[in-house]
Amino acid sequence: MTTPTAPLTVDELAPRLSSATVIDVRTPGEYGSGHVPGAFNIPLDRLGEALPSLRTAAEKGELVVVCASGTRSGVACGRLADEGITAASLDGGTQAWSGGGHALDRPAGARAVWPMERQVRLVAGSLVLLGILLDLAVPGARILSFLIGGGLVFSALSNTCGMAAVLSKLPYNRRPSGDGGLDATLSRLTTRTAGTS
Template sequence: MTTPTALIPAQAAARLDDYTVIDVRTPGEYASGHLPGAHNIPLDHLHTALPALKAAASRGTLLMVCASGNRSATACTELAAAGIPATTLAGGTTAWAGEGHTLLRPENAPAVWPMERQVRLAAGSLVALGLAAGTRWRPARWLSAAIGTGLVFSAATNTCGMAAVLAKLPHNRPRTTDLLTTLRVLQD
Protein backbone atom coordinates (compact mmCIF):
# COMPACT_ATOMS: atom_id res chain seq x y z
CA MET A 1 0.00 0.00 0.00
CA THR A 2 1.37 3.42 -0.94
CA THR A 3 1.04 6.55 1.14
CA PRO A 4 -1.23 9.11 -0.53
CA THR A 5 0.20 12.45 -1.60
CA ALA A 6 -0.40 15.06 1.08
CA LEU A 7 -0.49 18.83 0.94
CA ILE A 8 0.06 21.08 3.92
CA PRO A 9 -2.62 23.75 4.42
CA ALA A 10 -0.46 26.59 3.04
CA GLN A 11 0.10 24.66 -0.21
CA ALA A 12 -3.60 23.85 -0.55
CA ALA A 13 -4.68 27.41 0.27
CA ALA A 14 -2.37 28.86 -2.38
CA ARG A 15 -4.06 26.79 -5.10
CA LEU A 16 -7.48 25.99 -3.61
CA ASP A 17 -9.29 26.95 -6.83
CA ASP A 18 -7.29 24.27 -8.70
CA TYR A 19 -8.83 21.46 -6.62
CA THR A 20 -12.18 19.77 -6.30
CA VAL A 21 -12.38 19.58 -2.52
CA ILE A 22 -14.17 16.54 -1.06
CA ASP A 23 -14.83 16.53 2.69
CA VAL A 24 -15.23 12.92 3.88
CA ARG A 25 -16.47 13.74 7.38
CA THR A 26 -20.03 13.21 8.55
CA PRO A 27 -22.59 15.86 7.53
CA GLY A 28 -22.69 17.16 11.09
CA GLU A 29 -18.93 17.61 11.17
CA TYR A 30 -19.00 19.20 7.71
CA ALA A 31 -21.64 21.70 8.90
CA SER A 32 -19.44 22.63 11.86
CA GLY A 33 -16.87 24.10 9.44
CA HIS A 34 -15.47 23.12 6.05
CA LEU A 35 -13.04 24.43 3.44
CA PRO A 36 -14.44 26.91 0.91
CA GLY A 37 -15.96 25.06 -2.05
CA ALA A 38 -15.86 21.67 -0.34
CA HIS A 39 -18.38 18.98 -1.25
CA ASN A 40 -19.50 16.58 1.48
CA ILE A 41 -19.28 12.87 0.70
CA PRO A 42 -18.97 10.91 3.97
CA LEU A 43 -16.29 8.22 3.89
CA ASP A 44 -18.83 5.42 4.24
CA HIS A 45 -20.58 6.66 1.06
CA LEU A 46 -17.40 6.89 -1.00
CA HIS A 47 -18.15 3.70 -2.95
CA THR A 48 -21.49 5.19 -4.09
CA ALA A 49 -19.71 8.33 -5.27
CA LEU A 50 -16.99 6.61 -7.35
CA PRO A 51 -18.52 7.44 -10.77
CA ALA A 52 -18.99 11.11 -9.81
CA LEU A 53 -15.49 11.30 -8.32
CA LYS A 54 -14.00 9.72 -11.43
CA ALA A 55 -15.73 12.39 -13.53
CA ALA A 56 -14.49 15.16 -11.23
CA ALA A 57 -10.94 13.76 -11.25
CA SER A 58 -10.92 13.84 -15.06
CA ARG A 59 -11.34 17.63 -14.85
CA GLY A 60 -8.73 18.27 -12.14
CA THR A 61 -7.16 17.15 -8.90
CA LEU A 62 -9.28 15.86 -6.02
CA LEU A 63 -8.31 17.13 -2.57
CA MET A 64 -9.70 14.88 0.16
CA VAL A 65 -10.29 16.49 3.56
CA CYS A 66 -11.33 15.34 7.03
CA ALA A 67 -10.71 16.60 10.57
CA SER A 68 -7.17 15.26 11.05
CA GLY A 69 -6.09 13.71 7.76
CA ASN A 70 -6.70 10.06 8.73
CA ARG A 71 -10.07 9.53 7.04
CA SER A 72 -9.01 11.54 3.98
CA ALA A 73 -5.87 9.37 3.63
CA THR A 74 -8.12 6.29 3.81
CA ALA A 75 -10.32 7.85 1.11
CA CYS A 76 -7.27 8.46 -1.10
CA THR A 77 -6.26 4.82 -0.72
CA GLU A 78 -9.77 3.63 -1.65
CA LEU A 79 -9.86 5.98 -4.63
CA ALA A 80 -6.41 4.82 -5.79
CA ALA A 81 -7.68 1.22 -5.72
CA ALA A 82 -10.47 2.36 -8.07
CA GLY A 83 -7.97 4.10 -10.36
CA ILE A 84 -8.89 7.62 -9.23
CA PRO A 85 -5.96 9.86 -8.24
CA ALA A 86 -6.43 12.09 -5.20
CA THR A 87 -4.39 13.94 -2.61
CA THR A 88 -5.08 14.57 1.07
CA LEU A 89 -4.89 17.66 3.26
CA ALA A 90 -2.26 16.93 5.92
CA GLY A 91 -3.70 17.64 9.36
CA GLY A 92 -7.19 18.15 7.96
CA THR A 93 -9.49 21.00 8.91
CA THR A 94 -7.79 21.18 12.31
CA ALA A 95 -4.47 22.16 10.72
CA TRP A 96 -6.26 24.36 8.17
CA ALA A 97 -7.98 26.41 10.87
CA GLY A 98 -4.85 26.32 13.04
CA GLU A 99 -2.96 28.16 10.31
CA GLY A 100 -5.67 30.83 10.21
CA HIS A 101 -7.46 29.76 7.03
CA THR A 102 -11.22 30.23 6.77
CA LEU A 103 -13.71 27.48 7.54
CA LEU A 104 -17.23 28.05 6.23
CA ARG A 105 -20.27 27.23 8.34
CA PRO A 106 -23.80 27.17 6.91
CA GLU A 107 -26.25 29.52 8.60
CA ASN A 108 -28.61 27.77 11.02
CA ALA A 109 -26.52 24.59 10.87
CA PRO A 110 -27.10 22.39 13.89
CA ALA A 111 -24.18 22.27 16.30
CA VAL A 112 -22.72 18.76 16.03
CA TRP A 113 -19.61 17.73 17.88
CA PRO A 114 -16.62 16.52 15.88
CA MET A 115 -16.43 12.71 15.65
CA GLU A 116 -13.38 12.55 17.93
CA ARG A 117 -15.31 14.35 20.67
CA GLN A 118 -18.32 12.06 20.18
CA VAL A 119 -16.04 9.03 20.55
CA ARG A 120 -14.46 10.42 23.73
CA LEU A 121 -17.91 11.05 25.24
CA ALA A 122 -19.19 7.58 24.34
CA ALA A 123 -16.03 5.75 25.47
CA GLY A 124 -15.73 7.72 28.69
CA SER A 125 -19.41 7.23 29.50
CA LEU A 126 -19.22 3.48 28.91
CA VAL A 127 -16.08 3.15 31.07
CA ALA A 128 -17.71 5.14 33.89
CA LEU A 129 -20.90 3.09 33.56
CA GLY A 130 -18.95 -0.17 33.71
CA LEU A 131 -17.07 0.95 36.82
CA ALA A 132 -20.19 2.30 38.56
CA ALA A 133 -22.26 -0.78 37.75
CA GLY A 134 -19.28 -2.94 38.79
CA THR A 135 -19.71 -1.79 42.39
CA ARG A 136 -23.04 -3.64 42.48
CA TRP A 137 -22.45 -6.39 39.93
CA ARG A 138 -18.78 -7.28 39.47
CA PRO A 139 -19.02 -8.64 35.89
CA ALA A 140 -20.08 -5.15 34.70
CA ARG A 141 -16.43 -4.10 35.04
CA TRP A 142 -15.76 -6.12 31.90
CA LEU A 143 -17.53 -3.35 29.97
CA SER A 144 -14.79 -0.93 31.05
CA ALA A 145 -12.12 -3.47 30.16
CA ALA A 146 -13.65 -4.03 26.71
CA ILE A 147 -13.79 -0.30 25.97
CA GLY A 148 -10.20 0.16 27.14
CA THR A 149 -9.07 -2.73 24.95
CA GLY A 150 -10.96 -1.25 22.01
CA LEU A 151 -9.21 2.10 22.52
CA VAL A 152 -5.79 0.42 22.55
CA PHE A 153 -6.69 -1.50 19.37
CA SER A 154 -7.95 1.73 17.80
CA ALA A 155 -4.67 3.50 18.52
CA ALA A 156 -2.54 0.58 17.33
CA THR A 157 -4.40 0.17 14.03
CA ASN A 158 -5.31 3.83 13.44
CA THR A 159 -8.95 2.80 12.99
CA CYS A 160 -11.98 3.45 15.15
CA GLY A 161 -14.89 1.04 15.30
CA MET A 162 -16.76 3.29 17.71
CA ALA A 163 -16.55 6.19 15.23
CA ALA A 164 -17.93 3.91 12.52
CA VAL A 165 -20.89 3.06 14.77
CA LEU A 166 -21.46 6.70 15.84
CA ALA A 167 -21.34 7.82 12.20
CA LYS A 168 -24.55 5.83 11.67
CA LEU A 169 -26.51 8.00 14.14
CA PRO A 170 -29.13 10.22 12.47
CA HIS A 171 -27.34 13.53 13.15
CA ASN A 172 -24.20 12.16 11.47
CA ARG A 173 -25.92 10.81 8.34
CA PRO A 174 -26.41 12.71 5.10
CA ARG A 175 -29.89 13.22 3.79
CA THR A 176 -30.18 11.21 0.58
CA THR A 177 -31.18 14.33 -1.35
CA ASP A 178 -28.03 16.17 -0.21
CA LEU A 179 -25.76 13.34 -1.31
CA LEU A 180 -27.51 12.95 -4.66
CA THR A 181 -27.27 16.70 -5.31
CA THR A 182 -23.54 16.63 -4.51
CA LEU A 183 -22.98 13.69 -6.86
CA ARG A 184 -24.88 15.44 -9.68
CA VAL A 185 -22.76 18.58 -9.24
CA LEU A 186 -19.54 16.54 -9.41
CA GLN A 187 -20.62 14.67 -12.55
CA ASP A 188 -21.54 17.83 -14.47
Protein backbone atom coordinates (compact mmCIF):
# COMPACT_ATOMS: atom_id res chain seq x y z
CA MET A 1 0.00 0.00 0.00
CA THR A 2 1.26 3.45 -0.96
CA THR A 3 0.27 6.82 0.48
CA PRO A 4 -1.61 8.90 -2.12
CA THR A 5 0.44 11.77 -3.53
CA ALA A 6 -0.69 15.35 -2.94
CA PRO A 7 -2.82 16.72 -5.80
CA LEU A 8 -1.07 18.71 -8.52
CA THR A 9 -2.21 22.16 -9.58
CA VAL A 10 -2.70 23.07 -13.22
CA ASP A 11 0.44 25.22 -13.05
CA GLU A 12 2.44 22.23 -11.76
CA LEU A 13 1.17 19.85 -14.43
CA ALA A 14 1.39 22.14 -17.48
CA PRO A 15 5.20 22.15 -17.81
CA ARG A 16 5.39 18.39 -17.11
CA LEU A 17 2.56 17.37 -19.45
CA SER A 18 4.83 15.95 -22.15
CA SER A 19 6.67 13.68 -19.71
CA ALA A 20 3.77 12.66 -17.42
CA THR A 21 1.29 9.88 -18.19
CA VAL A 22 -2.19 11.37 -17.75
CA ILE A 23 -5.15 9.07 -17.11
CA ASP A 24 -8.69 10.46 -17.44
CA VAL A 25 -11.11 8.40 -15.32
CA ARG A 26 -14.33 9.98 -16.59
CA THR A 27 -16.79 8.13 -18.77
CA PRO A 28 -15.88 7.88 -22.46
CA GLY A 29 -18.68 10.33 -23.27
CA GLU A 30 -17.28 12.93 -20.88
CA TYR A 31 -13.74 12.29 -22.14
CA GLY A 32 -14.93 12.87 -25.71
CA SER A 33 -16.35 16.24 -24.67
CA GLY A 34 -12.84 17.48 -23.98
CA HIS A 35 -9.79 16.15 -22.13
CA VAL A 36 -6.28 17.17 -21.12
CA PRO A 37 -4.07 16.77 -24.22
CA GLY A 38 -2.52 13.31 -24.40
CA ALA A 39 -4.70 11.83 -21.65
CA PHE A 40 -5.64 8.15 -21.84
CA ASN A 41 -9.28 7.32 -21.03
CA ILE A 42 -9.62 4.59 -18.41
CA PRO A 43 -13.06 4.99 -16.77
CA LEU A 44 -13.11 4.72 -12.99
CA ASP A 45 -15.32 1.61 -13.12
CA ARG A 46 -12.70 -0.13 -15.33
CA LEU A 47 -9.63 0.90 -13.31
CA GLY A 48 -9.07 -2.62 -11.96
CA GLU A 49 -8.62 -4.00 -15.49
CA ALA A 50 -5.87 -1.46 -16.17
CA LEU A 51 -3.77 -2.03 -13.03
CA PRO A 52 -0.85 -3.85 -14.76
CA SER A 53 -0.51 -1.10 -17.38
CA LEU A 54 -0.86 1.64 -14.78
CA ARG A 55 1.74 0.00 -12.54
CA THR A 56 4.20 -0.04 -15.46
CA ALA A 57 3.40 3.60 -16.34
CA ALA A 58 3.98 4.69 -12.72
CA GLU A 59 7.30 2.82 -12.61
CA LYS A 60 8.46 4.55 -15.81
CA GLY A 61 7.52 8.09 -14.79
CA GLU A 62 4.94 10.37 -13.25
CA LEU A 63 1.31 9.19 -13.31
CA VAL A 64 -1.40 11.87 -13.09
CA VAL A 65 -5.12 11.09 -12.80
CA VAL A 66 -7.77 13.52 -14.03
CA CYS A 67 -11.57 13.81 -13.93
CA ALA A 68 -13.96 16.75 -14.27
CA SER A 69 -13.39 18.33 -10.84
CA GLY A 70 -10.90 16.19 -8.92
CA THR A 71 -13.37 14.02 -6.98
CA ARG A 72 -13.23 10.83 -9.06
CA SER A 73 -9.52 11.23 -9.71
CA GLY A 74 -8.97 11.43 -5.94
CA VAL A 75 -10.93 8.19 -5.51
CA ALA A 76 -8.87 6.60 -8.30
CA CYS A 77 -5.59 7.70 -6.68
CA GLY A 78 -6.74 6.12 -3.42
CA ARG A 79 -7.50 2.83 -5.19
CA LEU A 80 -4.16 2.94 -6.98
CA ALA A 81 -2.37 3.65 -3.67
CA ASP A 82 -4.08 0.56 -2.20
CA GLU A 83 -2.45 -1.41 -5.04
CA GLY A 84 0.97 0.14 -4.40
CA ILE A 85 0.79 2.48 -7.42
CA THR A 86 1.84 6.10 -6.93
CA ALA A 87 -0.32 8.65 -8.74
CA ALA A 88 -1.30 12.29 -8.27
CA SER A 89 -4.71 13.80 -8.93
CA LEU A 90 -5.11 17.04 -10.87
CA ASP A 91 -6.65 19.50 -8.43
CA GLY A 92 -9.86 20.84 -9.99
CA GLY A 93 -9.68 18.41 -12.94
CA THR A 94 -10.44 19.39 -16.51
CA GLN A 95 -12.53 22.31 -15.25
CA ALA A 96 -9.43 23.84 -13.66
CA TRP A 97 -7.31 22.94 -16.69
CA SER A 98 -9.57 24.78 -19.14
CA GLY A 99 -10.25 27.53 -16.59
CA GLY A 100 -6.48 28.11 -16.42
CA GLY A 101 -6.47 28.94 -20.12
CA HIS A 102 -5.30 25.53 -21.38
CA ALA A 103 -6.93 23.87 -24.37
CA LEU A 104 -8.83 20.60 -24.15
CA ASP A 105 -8.51 17.99 -26.89
CA ARG A 106 -11.76 16.87 -28.49
CA PRO A 107 -11.87 13.90 -30.85
CA ALA A 108 -13.36 14.68 -34.24
CA GLY A 109 -17.09 13.99 -34.29
CA ALA A 110 -17.38 13.67 -30.49
CA ARG A 111 -20.60 15.01 -29.05
CA ALA A 112 -20.73 17.04 -25.86
CA VAL A 113 -21.83 15.11 -22.77
CA TRP A 114 -22.51 16.75 -19.42
CA PRO A 115 -20.04 16.01 -16.61
CA MET A 116 -21.21 13.13 -14.39
CA GLU A 117 -21.74 15.40 -11.37
CA ARG A 118 -24.19 17.48 -13.43
CA GLN A 119 -25.98 14.35 -14.70
CA VAL A 120 -26.37 13.11 -11.11
CA ARG A 121 -27.75 16.47 -9.94
CA LEU A 122 -30.30 16.48 -12.79
CA VAL A 123 -31.52 12.93 -12.14
CA ALA A 124 -31.54 13.25 -8.33
CA GLY A 125 -33.36 16.59 -8.43
CA SER A 126 -35.88 15.27 -10.97
CA LEU A 127 -36.61 12.19 -8.84
CA VAL A 128 -37.08 14.31 -5.70
CA LEU A 129 -39.52 16.59 -7.53
CA LEU A 130 -41.30 13.58 -9.03
CA GLY A 131 -41.73 12.05 -5.57
CA ILE A 132 -43.24 15.28 -4.22
CA LEU A 133 -45.58 15.73 -7.20
CA LEU A 134 -46.65 12.07 -7.21
CA ASP A 135 -47.46 12.38 -3.51
CA LEU A 136 -50.26 14.81 -4.45
CA ALA A 137 -52.00 12.03 -6.40
CA VAL A 138 -50.67 8.94 -4.61
CA PRO A 139 -50.20 9.49 -0.87
CA GLY A 140 -46.93 8.01 0.31
CA ALA A 141 -45.12 8.49 -3.02
CA ARG A 142 -42.87 11.06 -1.33
CA ILE A 143 -40.92 8.06 -0.05
CA LEU A 144 -39.10 8.29 -3.39
CA SER A 145 -37.82 11.76 -2.39
CA PHE A 146 -36.80 10.41 1.02
CA LEU A 147 -34.87 7.52 -0.56
CA ILE A 148 -33.05 9.79 -3.01
CA GLY A 149 -32.15 12.18 -0.18
CA GLY A 150 -30.84 9.28 1.90
CA GLY A 151 -28.86 8.02 -1.07
CA LEU A 152 -27.25 11.44 -1.54
CA VAL A 153 -26.29 11.61 2.14
CA PHE A 154 -24.76 8.10 1.93
CA SER A 155 -22.96 9.13 -1.26
CA ALA A 156 -21.38 12.12 0.48
CA LEU A 157 -20.39 10.15 3.59
CA SER A 158 -18.90 7.21 1.67
CA ASN A 159 -17.45 9.28 -1.20
CA THR A 160 -19.12 6.88 -3.66
CA CYS A 161 -22.07 7.40 -5.94
CA GLY A 162 -24.33 4.55 -6.97
CA MET A 163 -26.35 6.85 -9.22
CA ALA A 164 -23.18 7.86 -11.11
CA ALA A 165 -22.29 4.18 -11.50
CA VAL A 166 -25.70 3.52 -13.07
CA LEU A 167 -25.60 6.64 -15.27
CA SER A 168 -22.12 5.72 -16.53
CA LYS A 169 -23.66 2.60 -18.12
CA LEU A 170 -26.04 4.61 -20.32
CA PRO A 171 -25.20 4.56 -24.05
CA TYR A 172 -24.27 8.24 -24.31
CA ASN A 173 -21.65 7.78 -21.57
CA ARG A 174 -20.08 4.69 -23.16
CA ARG A 175 -17.44 4.41 -25.87
CA PRO A 176 -18.60 4.69 -29.46
CA SER A 177 -18.35 1.41 -31.28
CA GLY A 178 -15.30 1.16 -33.47
CA ASP A 179 -12.86 3.07 -31.25
CA GLY A 180 -11.27 -0.13 -29.94
CA GLY A 181 -12.39 0.39 -26.36
CA LEU A 182 -10.31 -0.08 -23.26
CA ASP A 183 -8.08 -2.72 -24.87
CA ALA A 184 -6.99 -0.23 -27.55
CA THR A 185 -6.34 2.43 -24.90
CA LEU A 186 -4.24 0.02 -22.84
CA SER A 187 -2.32 -1.00 -25.95
CA ARG A 188 -1.49 2.67 -26.71
CA LEU A 189 -0.53 3.20 -23.07
CA THR A 190 1.77 0.16 -23.13
CA THR A 191 3.39 1.35 -26.36
CA ARG A 192 3.97 4.81 -24.84
CA THR A 193 5.48 3.50 -21.62
CA ALA A 194 7.64 0.97 -23.51
CA GLY A 195 9.24 3.92 -25.31
CA THR A 196 10.01 5.66 -22.00
CA SER A 197 13.35 4.87 -20.43
